[in-house]
Amino acid sequence: MNKPSTPRAPRNGPGAGGGDPTRDLAFDLLVGVLERRRTLELGPEGAEEARDRAAAHRLAATVLRHLGTLDALLDPLLTRAPPERVRLVLRIGAAQLLLLDTPAHAAVTTSVALARRRGLAPFTGLVNAVLRRLSADGPGLLAELDTVRLDIPAWLWRSWASEAPERVRAIAQGQLREAPLDLTPRERDAMGALPDGFPDGAEVLPTGSIRLPPGTRPTALPGFAEGRFWVQDAAAAIAARLLDVRPGERVADLCAAPGGKTAQLAATGAEVVAIERDPRRLERLRANLGRLGFDGVVTIGADAVQWRPQAPLDAVLLDAPCSATGTIRRHPDALRIKREGDVAALVEAQDRLLEAAAEMLRPGGRLVYAVCSLQPQEGEPRIARALATGRWTRTRIDAAMLSALGLGGLEAAMSEHGALRTDPGLWAERGGMDGFFIALLTRQ
Numbered sequence: 001m002n003k004p005s006t007p008r009a010p011r012n013g014p015g016a017g018g019g020d021p022t023r024d025l026a027f028d029l030l031v032g033v034l035e036r037r038r039t040l041e042l043g044p045e046g047a048e049e050a051r052d053r054a055a056a057h058r059l060a061a062t063v064l065r066h067l068g069t070l071d072a073l074l075d076p077l078l079t080r081a082p083p084e085r086v087r088l089v090l091r092i093g094a095a096q097l098l099l100l101d102t103p104a105h106a107a108v109t110t111s112v113a114l115a116r117r118r119g120l121a122p123f124t125g126l127v128n129a130v131l132r133r134l135s136a137d138g139p140g141l142l143a144e145l146d147t148v149r150l151d152i153p154a155w156l157w158r159s160w161a162s163e164a165p166e167r168v169r170a171i172a173q174g175q176l177r178e179a180p181l182d183l184t185p186r187e188r189d190a191m192g193a194l195p196d197g198f199p200d201g202a203e204v205l206p207t208g209s210i211r212l213p214p215g216t217r218p219t220a221l222p223g224f225a226e227g228r229f230w231v232q233d234a235a236a237a238i239a240a241r242l243l244d245v246r247p248g249e250r251v252a253d254l255c256a257a258p259g260g261k262t263a264q265l266a267a268t269g270a271e272v273v274a275i276e277r278d279p280r281r282l283e284r285l286r287a288n289l290g291r292l293g294f295d296g297v298v299t300i301g302a303d304a305v306q307w308r309p310q311a312p313l314d315a316v317l318l319d320a321p322c323s324a325t326g327t328i329r330r331h332p333d334a335l336r337i338k339r340e341g342d343v344a345a346l347v348e349a350q351d352r353l354l355e356a357a358a359e360m361l362r363p364g365g366r367l368v369y370a371v372c373s374l375q376p377q378e379g380e381p382r383i384a385r386a387l388a389t390g391r392w393t394r395t396r397i398d399a400a401m402l403s404a405l406g407l408g409g410l411e412a413a414m415s416e417h418g419a420l421r422t423d424p425g426l427w428a429e430r431g432g433m434d435g436f437f438i439a440l441l442t443r444q
């Protein structure tokens with residue numbers, strides 16, 4: 001299990017009246033995810049300092065990643081089930097004690113103070129006693145647990161069962177690791193070289209993405225304000241590259257926000273239309289393209305199932321809405337929010353979007369279908385269904401194509417059907433990558 005950095009002790013001391021912004025915010029974030037199925041997102045800036053917000057996010061993310069393990073350690077110490085919010089305080093304390101290397105004294109006293117601030121004063125004795133026991137016995141107990149199995153919900157583990165068992169374990173391990181920060185450089189010529197002034201620990205991946213250690217703040221890197229790169233997982237950057245767009249081609253990005261792939265398409269010199277249905281996300285897309293200076297992109301707020309271009313297009317990128325189970329390492333809330341039944345409605349939307357894309361392309365026009373999902377139903381069966389309509393042929397993604405596009409090193413991700421399937425266990429020694437299914441079709 002990897003260990004993110006330790007939350008600081010509160011400046012005024014726990015319970016000294018000054019509060020503890022890191023743990024308070026972590027508690028609120030976790031209540032949002034676990035009680036209200038909200039995503040783990042920091043809201044607008046409040047009174048907290050940026051580093052307290054970052055530490056709160058990391059603490060909450062650690063609890064979400066390792067909820068199964070934390071409960072397996074706590075349950076034997078509880079004679080009866082405590083109220084959920086008391087359990088939450090215990091989980092926050094246990095995560096600091098056993099996963100974040102917070103000194104035991106600080107983890108226990110800050111948890112007791114957190115319980116008191118949250119109106120749980122009758123339980124402060126319990127919190128104190130349980131966490132003290134855990135600080136003594138926890139490390140030994142932790143070593144005996146199959147933490148990976150405990151932390152991935154059973155339905156998710158089962159859903160990957162078409163893979164070999166050791167592969168499923170590698171994927172699950174990758175899902176539970178904190179993801180690095182990946183950047184896509186704006187200038188394709190710049191690929192292969194690190195920008196000036198980048199910190200130690202930055203590396204260029206074989207596919208050209210730049211990778212920095214987990215927790216690196218992109219806004220603090222030289223070139224951010226000038227739009228020289230954008231944040232995008234190494235696997236997410238593959239889809240637009242496979243579309244192999246040329247200057248002057250007419251291209252649509254059908255599900256565009258926040259715009260990482262739109263930016264890649266725009267950087268080729270193509271004429272790009274970006275479609276986004278969600279008004280708030282459309283604003284974000286526009287802001288991101290504005291920062292990057294891609295003013296030529298036409299952005300349209302519309303449902304891509306209904307929208308049609310004025311003239312047939314050369315290429316379409318369909319980065320379809322999906323269960324996003326390939327991005328759990330970046331969004332560990334998904335482990336606790338997603339349900340097995342969510343996938344059926346998404347599959348229907350994916351089929352409808354594929355049908356719409358067929359009506360946008362000229363004969364010979366190319367389509368990349370991509371989903372950041374590890375769920376088998378959202379991948380190959382969608383392509384099989386599209387091919388059965390007789391409107392498409394498949395272009396197999398093979399080693400020669402990967403090498404010609406500067407995507408060498410991804411051969412292990414090629415599927416028997418000619419698609420690409422990345423997952424967090426791939427390039428594990430380099431920090432893994434998000435899970436994507438990507439296929440390339442040609443309009444007949």
Ligand SMILES: C[S@@+](CC[C@H](N)C(=O)[O-])C[C@H]1O[C@@H](n2cnc3c(N)ncnc32)[C@H](O)[C@@H]1O
Pocket residue numbers: 236254255256257258259260261262275276277278281302303304305319320321322
């Ligand atoms: C997976 S995200 C896209 C990520 C984006 N391509 C990127 O690289 O930054 C899917 C996006 O599609 C949008 N979306 C979902 N269904 C849509 C539809 N029918 N028409 C247009 N946009 C849609 C969602 O609001 C969401 O912003």
